[in-house]
Structures are given as C-alpha cells and as structure tokens.
Amino acid sequence: MATDTAERILHFKASSRLQRLFGRELIPDDHSAVEELVKNAYDSNAPEVVITIIRPTGDRDGEIEIRDYGLGLTLREFERVWMFAGYSEKTGQPLPETGRIQVGQKGIGRFAADKLGRHLTVLTKTRSAREALRVIFDWQKFGQKKRQLLSDVAIPYDYVEEELLPKGTSGTILRIRGLRSAWPDKEIEELRRRLSRLLNPYDKEQSFRILVKAPTRKLSGPIVASEIKGADFEWEIARDDQGKVHIKRRSRLERGSPDWSEWVPLPVTDEERVSDEQEFGPLRARIFFFVDRPKKASFGDALPGIEIYRDGMRVEPAGSSTSDWLGLLAKRAKRAGHMPLVPSRLFGFVEISREENPDLQDATNRRAFIHGLQLDAFRGFLQRRLNELEAQVEDEVAKPKWEKSRRIKSQTLIQARNKTVSMMSLSLAHELRQPLQAIQTASENVSGYLHKEGISIQEVDSATAVIQKNVTRIEKQIQFLKSLGSGSQETESFSATETVNEVLGVFRELARAQNIELALVSAADAKVTFNRTTLLNAITTLVLNSRQAIEEQNDQKQHHVTVRIDQGAAATRIRVEDDGPGIPEANRPRLFKRQTTTKQGGMGIGLIVWREALQMFGGELACESFSGPTVFVVTVPNEVLNGQTAAG
Numbered sequence: 304m305a306t307d308t309a310e311r312i313l314h315f316k317a318s319s320r321l322q323r324l325f326g327r328e329l330i331p332d333d334h335s336a337v338e339e340l341v342k343n344a345y346d347s348n349a350p351e352v353v354i355t356i357i358r359p360t361g362d363r364d365g366e367i368e369i370r371d372y373g374l375g376l377t378l379r380e381f382e383r384v385w386m387f388a389g390y391s392e393k394t395g396q397p398l399p400e401t402g403r404i405q406v407g408q409k410g411i412g413r414f415a416a417d418k419l420g421r422h423l424t425v426l427t428k429t430r431s432a433r434e435a436l437r438v439i440f441d442w443q444k445f446g447q448k449k450r451q452l453l454s455d456v457a458i459p460y461d462y463v464e465e466e467l468l469p470k471g472t473s474g475t476i477l478r479i480r481g482l483r484s485a486w487p488d489k490e491i492e493e494l495r496r497r498l499s500r501l502l503n504p505y506d507k508e509q510s511f512r513i514l515v516k517a518p519t520r521k522l523s524g525p526i527v528a529s530e531i532k533g534a535d536f537e538w539e540i541a542r543d544d545q546g547k548v549h550i551k552r553r554s555r556l557e558r559g560s561p562d563w564s565e566w567v568p569l570p571v572t573d574e575e576r577v578s579d580e581q582e583f584g585p586l587r588a589r590i591f592f593f594v595d596r597p598k599k600a601s602f603g604d605a606l607p608g609i610e611i612y613r614d615g616m617r618v619e620p621a622g623s624s625t626s627d628w629l630g631l632l633a634k635r636a637k638r639a640g641h642m643p644l645v646p647s648r649l650f651g652f653v654e655i656s657r658e659e660n661p662d663l664q665d666a667t668n669r670r671a672f673i674h675g676l677q678l679d680a681f682r683g684f685l686q687r688r689l690n691e692l693e694a695q696v697e698d699e700v701a702k703p704k705w706e707k708s709r710r711i712k713s714q715t716l717i718q719a720r721n722k723t724v725s726m727m728s729l730s731l732a733h734e735l736r737q738p739l740q741a742i743q744t745a746s747e748n749v750s751g752y753l754h755k756e757g758i759s760i761q762e763v764d765s766a767t768a769v770i771q772k773n774v775t776r777i778e779k780q781i782q783f784l785k786s787l788g789s790g791s792q793e794t795e796s797f798s799a800t801e802t803v804n805e806v807l808g809v810f811r812e813l814a815r816a817q818n819i820e821l822a823l824v825s826a827a828d829a830k831v832t833f834n835r836t837t838l839l840n841a842i843t844t845l846v847l848n849s850r851q852a853i854e855e856q857n858d859q860k861q862h863h864v865t866v867r868i869d870q871g872a873a874a875t876r877i878r879v880e881d882d883g884p885g886i887p888e889a890n891r892p893r894l895f896k897r898q899t900t901t902k903q904g905g906m907g908i909g910l911i912v913w914r915e916a917l918q919m920f921g922g923e924l925a926c927e928s929f930s931g932p933t934v935f936v937v938t939v940p941n942e943v944l945n946g947q948t949a950a951g
C-alpha cells in the first residue's frame with residue numbers, strides 16, 4: 304500500500320520566535336549586544352568600527368549606528384549567510400592583509416541587534432557594487448503569529464545610494480531604531496569600559512580600532528585597551544605546542560620603586576603531558592600583581608582577574624568576569640583572608656587561539672566556556688601558575704614583611720614590659736623607703752625616750768636592735784630594687800663578685816626557707832667592665848629561674864644553686880648551676896627563640912631579653928647544660944671592648 308512505501312521521515316520546522324530566542328532573549332544586556340555587532344565588524348576585516356549613539360528626544364527617535372569599512376556583502380552572500388540562522392562560514396583561516404582570525408562561530412550574533420532596538424536597517428556594499436544593498440528588519444514581525452515559521456517572515460530589500468558607502472568602497476552599516484534603552488551617560492560609560500576590555504592591550508597586532516560617537520564629547524572618542532602600569536610583579540608565560548612551559552618574571556627592586564629587576568627566566572618545564580582529550584593549545588600570558596591596592600590610573604578600565612582572549616578578542620571563560628572561575632576568592636575565603644595573592648590586585652591577559660583549542664568553546668550566550676576536560680586542564684594550568692606567583696610574592700614580600708612586623712611587635716612588647724618593671728621597681732623602692740624610715744625613726748625614738756627617762760629595759764633594747772637590723776635588710780632590698788630598675792646605659796668597671804653577692808644576698812634567706820642553698824664560688828674579686836644593671840638583672844633572672852624550677856619540682860629535698868665566677872684573660876664567666884629538674888626536652892630548641900610573647904610569665908622571655916641586653920654591651924648568655932646540673936653561663940668582658948658602645 305501507498306503508506307508502506309512512503310519514506311518514514313520527519314522534519315523540524317523553525318518557529319519565527321527563534322530569532323527572538325537567539326537575540327533579545329539570549330543576550331544578557333545592551334553592552335553585550337553591541338559587542339556582538341562589533342565582533343562582526345572585526346570579522347569583516349574592517350580596520351575600524353564606528354559606533355554612533357543618538358539618544359531619543361521628544362520628537363525624534365533615537366538611533367544606534369554601527370559602521371564598518373569591511374568587506375561588505377553581495378545580495379547572494381547576504382542571503383547565504385545573514386539569512387541563514389545558526390549558520391556560519393567563518394573558517395578560522397587568517398584573513399588577507401590583517402591576518403585576522405574571525406571570531407564568529409555560531410551564526411547568531413547578528414540577532415543581538417534586536418536587543419538594542421525594534422528596527423534594523425542593514426546597508427552593505429562590496430567594493431565592486433555600485434549601490435548599497437538595503438535590507439530592513441522589523442523584529443516585531445517575528446513570533447507575532449503563533450505558528451509562523453522563521454522562513455515565513457518577509458524581509459524587504461532594495462538598492463540605494465548611501466553617502467557613507469560611496470563608489471569604490473566596501474562596508475556594512477547597521478542602523479538600529481526604536482531603541483529599547485535611553486542610553487544615559489552611565490550606560491555609555493559602561494559600554495566604553497566593556498569595549499575597552501574586548502581587546503587585548505598586549506596584542507601586538509592592534510589592527511582594529513573602535514570609535515564611539517556619543518551625545519557628549521566626554522563619552523566620545525576611540526576606545527583603548529588599558530595597559531597595567533606600576534605593578535610590583537610581572538610574569539610572561541608561554542606554553543608551546545609541545546606542552547613546554549616557558550616563564551620569565553620580574554619584580555620591583557624595592558616596593559614602589561620605578562626600577563625593575565632583570566627578567567629572570569625560570570627553568571623550562573615539560574608540564575606533565577595531558578591526555579589528548581585534555582590537551583589545550585599553546586598560549587601566551589602576561590600576569591601582573593600589585594602588592595598594595597593599585598590606583599585607578601594603574602589599571603584604567605581593566606578589571607582584576609585573568610582575562611582570556613581568543614584570536615585577539617575577549618571571551619568569557621566562565622560566567623561574567625566577576626565570577627571566580629579560578630577559585631581565587633574561594634581560596635581566600637578558606638584562608639580567612641590570609642592570601643598573599645589578593646585577587647583584587649591581580650591582572651592577567653591570556654591569549655589562546657581557536658584553532659589550537661577547538662574544545663574551548665563558548666556557551667551560546669557567550670558567558671562561559673562549555674565545561675569539559677580541556678577547560679579543566681586549561682584552568683588547572685593557570686591555577687598552577689598563580690600558585691607559583693603566590694609563592695614568589697610570599698617569598699619576596701609577604702613573609703619578610705610579616706616576620707619583620709612580628710619581630711618588631713614582640714620587641715616593642717618586651718621593651719614596654721621592661722619599662723613597666725623598671726618603673727615599678729623604682730616607684731616601689733621609693734614607696735617603701737618612706738614608711739621604713741618612719742619605722743626606723745619611731746623605734747629610735749622609743750629607746751631614746753626611755754633612755755632620757757633613765758629607764759633601761761633589756762627587752763626593749765634587743766627589740767629595737769631587731770627592728771634596726773631588719774630595717775637595714777629591707778633597706779638593702781630596696782637598694783637592690785632600685786639597681787634592677789635603673790635604666791642606666793653606662794658601662795663601668797665594677798666587681799662581678801660583689802654584684803653576684805648582692806643578688807644572692809637578697810634571695811638567700813627566702814631560698815633557705817625553701818631548702819635551697821645559694822652559694823658563690825669565686826677565686827678573687829673579679830673586676831669587669833660592663834653595664835652593671837644588665838648583669839644584675841641577668842644573674843637575678845638566672846637565679847630566680849633556678850629557684851622556680853626547683854620549687855616546681857617540689858621534692859622536699861635539699862637543693863643547691865651555685866654561682867661560680869671564673870676570670871679569664873679577657874672575659875669573666877659567671878656560671879649559674881642548679882640541681883633542679885633540668886629543662887624539659889620540648890623547651891630546649893626554643894629556649895632563646897622569640898615566641899609570640901603575649902603569653903605572660905613562663906620561661907624564655909627573660910632569657911631572650913637579657914641575652915640581647917648582654918650582647919648589646921658585648922656580653923653573652925648561653926645554656927651549657929640542660930640538666931644534671933642545669934648550667935647557664937654569662938660571659939662579660941674584663942675591659943671595655945674596642946668600639947663597643949651601649950648602642951652597639
């Protein structure tokens with residue numbers, strides 16, 4: 304039967320609404336729409352595109368005109384390419400003279416005109432044609448009737464003399480009327496910014512110019528891609544078609560300096576070869592980083608982030624450029640903001656080609672590359688470079704800076720603490736002295752009155768003697784406190800034996816009560832030339848450390864802290880040794896290291912401070928034995944060292 308022999312075939316029909324789907328409803332905004340039409344002018348091999356924006360006024364319609372002196376189209380060509388939705392003849396072959404690779408691929412970009420306005424008139428002319436072909440689109444005709452086919456919409460054309468396309472010239476003019484936007488100043492400014500980012504400022508060719516003619520002078524003029532000026536780090540990266548990676552980099556000799564270091568080439572790496580399906584083509588990249596927040600003049604209309612240019616025109620690798628397609632913001636968030644490579648100070652320009660990266664294709668809305676293995680490999684490659692850059696930044700700037708600030712902070716803290724301690728001891732000494740003198744006077748008065756009355760009581764006399772003796776003892780302690788707190792920077796000649804004795808004398812009674820015997824072993828009266836306050840403090844710290852360690856051990860046994868003074872030819876060694884528990888294994892490596900000093904008390908701080916102070920005057924402090932016995936040795940010069948000053 305007839306139905307059996309008939310071919311069993313179905314055909315798609317295209318609704319006239321498709322035009323709208325690909326134009327007005329796909330293109331995200333007016334600026335993107337203009338970009339599409341500019342790209343078409345670029346593809347037509349034009350040296351320049353001129354965009355004229357006329358705002359609507361009370362009685363006059365607004366208009367956007369996009370004009371190029373590119374190749375233009377004949378009626379036949381127009382029918383073949385313009386009138387064929389979703390078809391593109393652009394081959395990826397370089398165009399004559401400019402060597403330009405056309406960026407169009409999908410055959411839908413022209414529908415963006417609908418985004419801008421309700422009517423489009425195309426005027427196009429090839430060099431040999433006499434008149435311009437005029438085609439008039441009324442976008443409202445599309446999708447008007449429900450079951451209307453794309454091919455059912457009638458598009459009128461004719462030939463006209465167009466003064467802007469005189470004889471012997473070629474080109475295309477798009478006139479868009481019935482504008483859908485009022486194009487206020489800020490929209491035109493944004494358009495200029497967007498267009499300036501369309502072109503790679505580091506593209507050597509620069510064979511294409513974009514000119515905007517707007518209602519005001521300020522908004523008019525050529526569009527220039529912003530170069531990056533004054534960055535602190537600059538990288539040039541090339542990946543060749545063998546997958547070899549060539550990098551050279553330079554950085555400012557000093558922060559904010561106009562001078563660059565020489566370019567430093569990094570060893571060429573054979574980046575791990577990716578599989579065929581992941582393979583992405585050669586690329587070239589320039590990356591810039593600012594240590595401090597850059598001024599607007601340093602980057603102009605460029606936006607922070609890594610921009611991708613394919614054959615000279617910007618493409619969106621993933622969503623809008625504000626999207627975090629390289630994961631920088633996510634990384635920063637994860638590290639609670641501690642990231643040397645601050646994303647907002649990073650600028651990059653990566654050039655790829657369509658031919659060598661066939662799988663790096665944009666989504667139809669141009670807002671992202673289509674996801675795939677090639678995109679992952681490409682992204683991974685850039686992320687590794689950024690990690691390397693970050694390591695360099697950290698090395699050259701961040702780490703030294705942080706370390707320095709940490710060092711300064713802890714130094715300041717220690718100095719402040721010392722200051723307080725010395726002020727405290729001085730004021731305490733002062734405070735104590737007055738009541739003590741009152742006690743002394745009062746006790747003298749008591750026995751004085753009694754004597755005057757001719758009364759002599761033995762018990763009163765001996766009590767007075769006890770008071771006197773203890774007052775003298777406290778007097779000594781006060782003197783000691785004053786010496787400890789003295790901020791003297793003087794170097795003087797004095798007896799180390801006496802100084803050590805003074806320390807031991809102050810603590811002996813108390814120590815004895817804790818079963819600790821303080822002893823001094825000194826051959827002779829050892830004269831040294833040094834800052835006495837520093838030595839006094841250092842020895843006090845060591846003796847107190849020993850006492851504290853023994854005390855914490857709490858073993859009820861008799862203990863000894865012995866100070867031995869050995870005078871050599873040039874220097875005197877003062878060893879403080881104790882039979883306490885020793886220094887715990889864990890504390891040994893960081894005994895003299897600056898730690899974060901917010902921790903109150905604890906050991907270490909005193910050692911660090913007094914070692915530094917000793918060194919300032921040409922002395923030294925070392926730990927000679929961590930346990931059994933624990934031995935610290937202070938060394939001070941006998942005579943003043945050559946050129947050694949307090950500031951030394």
Ligand SMILES: Nc1ncnc2c1ncn2[C@@H]1O[C@H](COP(=O)(O)OP(=O)(O)OP(=O)(O)O)[C@@H](O)[C@H]1O
Nearest residue numbers: 343344347384385391407408409410411412413475
């Ligand atoms: N200014 C122009 N000069 C010459 N030809 C043009 C111009 N604008 C468009 N064309 C022709 O019309 C075709 C359709 O343009 P359209 O932008 O829709 O597609 P495309 O550029 O090929 O691909 P894509 O959709 O990726 O931009 C182009 O391929 C080109 O042949």
Ligand SMILES: [Mg+2]
Nearest residue numbers: 342343407412
């Ligand atoms: Mg196009």
